[in-house]
Amino acid sequence: MSQGGPDDxxxxxxxxxxRLANMLAAGGVDADHRQIVVVLHGAATPAxxxxxxxxxxxxxxxxxxxxxxxxxxxxxxQVRLCGQAMAGNGIAQADLEPGVSVDLAALMxxxxxxxxxxxxxxx
Numbered sequence: 001m002s003q004g005g006p007d008d009x010x011x012x013x014x015x016x017x018x019r020l021a022n023m024l025a026a027g028g029v030d031a032d033h034r035q036i037v038v039v040l041h042g043a044a045t046p047a048x049x050x051x052x053x054x055x056x057x058x059x060x061x062x063x064x065x066x067x068x069x070x071x072x073x074x075x076x077x078q079v080r081l082c083g084q085a086m087a088g089n090g091i092a093q094a095d096l097e098p099g100v101s102v103d104l105a106a107l108m109x110x111x112x113x114x115x116x117x118x119x120x121x122x123x
Contacts, residue, residue, distance in 0.1 A: 002106075004043030007059045010068045011047050014038070018068060020121075021075050031076055037113055038072070041082035041106035045089050048081050053095035066097055073099040082106035 001013040017038045024034045040048055046057075047065040054063035069079055080101045093102065103109040114120055 001038055001040050001044045002042035004046070008064060010065045011044060013044060014047065014065055014068050014072070017077060018072060018075075021072065021077055025075075034076060035118070036076075037078040037080060037109075037118065039080045039082065039103070039106050039109050039113075041085040045081065045085040045091065048079065048097050048100045049091065049095055050097050053091070063097070069097050069100065080106075080109055082109070 001011070001017075003011070003013055005011045017036060021034060021036055024036075025031075046054075046059070047063070048069060049057070049059075049063050051062040051066050054066075055061055073079055078101065079097075079099065080103050081096065082105055083102050084105045086102060096102070110120060
């Protein structure tokens, strides 16, 4: 996921991931077979900021993506962040919403996931 959005509502891409997870669950796909990974980079990078880090950047009191990210993680979705985008945006590990993983680079993560049999769904 590379597309950002307005600072006052959750990213459309994260909403799309939630809809996919919900459709699979409603269709009877058990949790062991709902293996979804969202990899954020580019303009989507700030979406993984904790509420405190969001507020410290003057974006508002709370990150509108936080609750959705927590729900996705609770549902078993892996939320991963590009380390290159993280560095480029001046984001520290302590700034992230708990449960978000950091990879060296989104490019490599996507390649490795595709080699492991994951399908790439772009936003």
